[in-house]
Amino acid sequence: MHRIAIIGGGPGGTITANHLAEQLGPEIRRGEVGITLITDQPDQVYKPGFLYLALGLESPEHIRRPVRELVSPHVDVKLERVERVDTDRRQVNTAAGGRYPFDQLIIASGTRLDPAATPGLAEAGDWFYDEQGAQRLHAKLEALEGGRIVVSVIGVPHMCPVAPLEITFMLDDWLRRRGKREAFEITYTYPINRSHSIPEVAAWATPELSARDVRLETFFNAESVDAGEKVLASMEGTELAFDVLIAIPEHRSAAYLEASGLTEAGWVPTDRATLAVKGQEGIWALGDTTDLPVSKAGSVAHYQSSALAKNVVARVRGDAPTARYDGKTICFIEAGLDRATFLEFNYQRPPTVSEPTRTVHWAKLAYNNAYWLTARGAL
Amino acid sequence: MTDTAKQGTTVKQEIDARGSACPGPLMELIRGIKAAGVGDAVAVLSSDPGSNKDIPDWVDKIGFELVSNEDLGGYHRFVVRKTR
Numbered sequence: 001m002h003r004i005a006i007i008g009g010g011p012g013g014t015i016t017a018n019h020l021a022e023q024l025g026p027e028i029r030r031g032e033v034g035i036t037l038i039t040d041q042p043d044q045v046y047k048p049g050f051l052y053l054a055l056g057l058e059s060p061e062h063i064r065r066p067v068r069e070l071v072s073p074h075v076d077v078k079l080e081r082v083e084r085v086d087t088d089r090r091q092v093n094t095a096a097g098g099r100y101p102f103d104q105l106i107i108a109s110g111t112r113l114d115p116a117a118t119p120g121l122a123e124a125g126d127w128f129y130d131e132q133g134a135q136r137l138h139a140k141l142e143a144l145e146g147g148r149i150v151v152s153v154i155g156v157p158h159m160c161p162v163a164p165l166e167i168t169f170m171l172d173d174w175l176r177r178r179g180k181r182e183a184f185e186i187t188y189t190y191p192i193n194r195s196h197s198i199p200e201v202a203a204w205a206t207p208e209l210s211a212r213d214v215r216l217e218t219f220f221n222a223e224s225v226d227a228g229e230k231v232l233a234s235m236e237g238t239e240l241a242f243d244v245l246i247a248i249p250e251h252r253s254a255a256y257l258e259a260s261g262l263t264e265a266g267w268v269p270t271d272r273a274t275l276a277v278k279g280q281e282g283i284w285a286l287g288d289t290t291d292l293p294v295s296k297a298g299s300v301a302h303y304q305s306s307a308l309a310k311n312v313v314a315r316v317r318g319d320a321p322t323a324r325y326d327g328k329t330i331c332f333i334e335a336g337l338d339r340a341t342f343l344e345f346n347y348q349r350p351p352t353v354s355e356p357t358r359t360v361h362w363a364k365l366a367y368n369n370a371y372w373l374t375a376r377g378a379l
Numbered sequence: 380m381t382d383t384a385k386q387g388t389t390v391k392q393e394i395d396a397r398g399s400a401c402p403g404p405l406m407e408l409i410r411g412i413k414a415a416g417v418g419d420a421v422a423v424l425s426s427d428p429g430s431n432k433d434i435p436d437w438v439d440k441i442g443f444e445l446v447s448n449e450d451l452g453g454y455h456r457f458v459v460r461k462t463r
Contacts, residue, residue: 156406192405193436219440221409235413236441265410293403 002033002316005092005100006075007082007256008108009039009067011375012287012301016106018377019309021072024316028074033316035074036100038092039067040081045131046371047159048298051166051334054128054137055174063368070375082109085260087280104282104312107268109254111159111288111296117250118154120225125247128167129159140244141171146183147243150232153190154222155250159288159296161197162343164188164248165205166334171246172212173337186213187240189220189232201333201343204353208335222247251296253289267291272347273324275308282315284308294347295329302374303328332364340364388446390458391415393422397454404430405437408459412443415461420446426454434459 004020006013017037027033049063068077080094085105092100113129115122128134151168158164168188175181188195188209194202195209195216209216221235225245232240257263262277269278270290277283286308287301294300304325311321327347334340335356342360345351373379394411396404404425411421423434431448434457438445446458 191409193433193440197406219437221413223413235409 001031002027002103003101004033004035004104004106004312004316005102006035006037006106006108007039007085007092008110008287008289009037009041009044009077010108010110010287010301011044011298012108012110012305013037013039013106014044014067014070014375015302015305015377016108016286016309016312017071017075019305020312021074022377023309023313025074027316034076036076036078037067037071038078038080038082038094038098038100040079042066042068042079044070044375046368047129048163048332048371049368050128050131050134051163051170052368053131053134054141054167055170056138056142057337060131060135065372065375070372072377082254082256083259084256085262085283087260087262087283090282102282104284104315106308106312107257107262107277107283107285107289108287108301109257109289111251111253112255113249114155114252115247115249117252118222118224118247120227121154121222121245121247121249124225124227124230125245125249127247127249128163129248137244137246141174144184144244145180148185148187148241149244149246150240150242151186151188151246152220152222152232152240153248155248156191156197157296158248158251160331161295161297162201162331162333165196165201165209167246168214169208169212169336170334172214177337185215187215187217187242189217189222189234189240191219191221193218198343198351200351200353204341251288257289264291272327273307274311274321275304275325276311276321284312294327295331297329297331298371298374299330300328332360332367334361334364388420388458388460390422391419393424395424397424397426403427405433408434408457409437412459412461417461417463420458420460422456422458424451424454424456430455430457 043064046063052058080096084093126137195205196202268285270285286304288296307323307325310323314321331343339356340361341356343351396407408423444460449456
C-alpha cells in the first residue's frame with residue numbers, strides 16, 4: 001500500500017486530504033493507497049474570525065468545526081501530537097506512541113505564536129491571533145473608557161499580513177460607534193519604513209491611518225516590554241507607553257519540525273513551484289510553515305493544495321510531478337466595520353488596492369460562513 | 380561564516396537574502412542583528428533594488444554602522460556593525 005501522511009488539521013491539511021481522497025478514490029477503494037491525517041487539535045478554527053472575536057462581533061463556537069467532519073471518510077484522522085518526523089525510517093512518531101510510516105508526507109502544521117521571544121510581552125501584552133488572546137483582548141477593550149492603545153507588529157512574517165491593519169481600522173470604527181474614540185490615542189508600529197511590507201498596501205493604508213487619526217511609527221522593531229511601567233521599547237530606541245498593547249507576536253513553525261531538522265531559519269525550505277521540501281524525497285509542505293515569500297494566509301494554503309495534491313497523485317501513479325503553484329494569494333481587508341477591499345496577486349503580479357466598499361465587506365462576511373465548503377474541498 | 384570585511388571588521392554572520400523580495404533582506408538583516416552581540420558585524424546579500432535605500436535608512440535610524448555597501452553585479456553586499 002502507498003501510505004500518505006498529512007500532518008496538520010488546518011486549511012492546508014483538510015483541503016489537501018479531500019483533494020487526495022477524491023483524486024485517488026479508485027486506488028483507495030482497491031486498498032492500494034491509504035491517507036492518514038495527524039493533528040493534535042480535534043477542531044479546525046477559522047482564524048480570520050479572531051478579528052471579529054476580539055471586538056465581540058463573533059462567537060468562538062461559530063468559527064470552529066470538528067476536523068473529522070471536514071474530511072472525507074476515506075481519510076483516517078489521528079488526534080495525536082507529532083513529536084518527530086523520522087526521515088531515515090520514513091515515519092511520523094507521536095507523543096502517544098503512534099508510528100505512522102509514509103511513502104509521501106505532507107507538512108501542513110502551520111505556525112505558532114511565540115510571545116516569550118519578546119521579554120515582558122506575555123505578561124503585559126495582548127494579541128488576537130488565537131482564541132484565548134482574542135477573548136482576553138475583547139474583555140479588556142470593553143472595560144476601557146480611554147487611554148493609549150498601541151498596535152505593534154513585532155514578528156514578521158506573521159499570519160494574515162493585513163490583519164494588524166484590519167484590527168486597527170475596525171477598532172477605530174468600534175470606538176467611534178461607542179462615542180469613545182476621542183478618549184483614545186492609537187499608535188500603529190511597523191518594523192520597516194512604511195506601514196506594510198507590500199508597497200501597494202502601504203501606499204493605501206498610510207493615508208487611511210492618518211485619516212483615522214492613528215499615529216504611525218515606522219522602523220519600530222519591538223525589543224522588550226516593561227510590564228510594570230507598561231512601556232514598549234524598540235531596538236531603535238523609541239519607547240511607547242500603553243494602556244493596551246495589541247501585539248503581533250513572533251511566529252515559529254511547529255516544535256516537531258525543529259526537532260526533526262526540517263527547518264532552516266525557522267521555516268521549512270520549500271520549492272516555490274512544486275512545493276517539495278528541499279533536500280527530501282516525497283516530502284511536501286504548504287501553508288504557513290513554508291519559507292516561501294508569500295503571505296501566511298489561508299488562501300495561499302488553499303491554492304497551494306491544488307498543485308500539491310496533483311503532484312502527490314502523480315507520484316503515486318509513477319508520473320512526474322508537473323503541477324506548479326504560481327504564488328496566487330487573495331486577501332480580504334476589512335477597512336472598518338462596514339467597508340472592505342481585497343488583494344489578489346501572485347509571484348509575478350503585484351496587488352492593486354481598490355477603494356473599500358460595503359459590497360466587498362458583505363462578500364467577506366459571506367465567505368466567513370462559506371469557508372467551511374473550502375475546508376471540505378468543495379469550493 | 381566568518382570573514383574580514385573592509386576596515387578590519389570581522390563578519391560573524393552572512394545572510395544570503397538574494398531572491399527575497401522587499402522587505403525580506405532588511406527583515407533578515409534585522410533578525411541577524413537582533414541575535415548578534417554588540418560589536419559584531421552582519422553581512423546581508425540582497426538583489427532587491429529597494430534595499431539600497433531601506434537598509435542604509437534603517438542603519439541610520441538605529442544608529443548602527445554601515446561598514447560597507449558593495450555592488451557585486453546583480454546584487455549588493457551590506458555589512459552592518461551592531462555598535463550598542
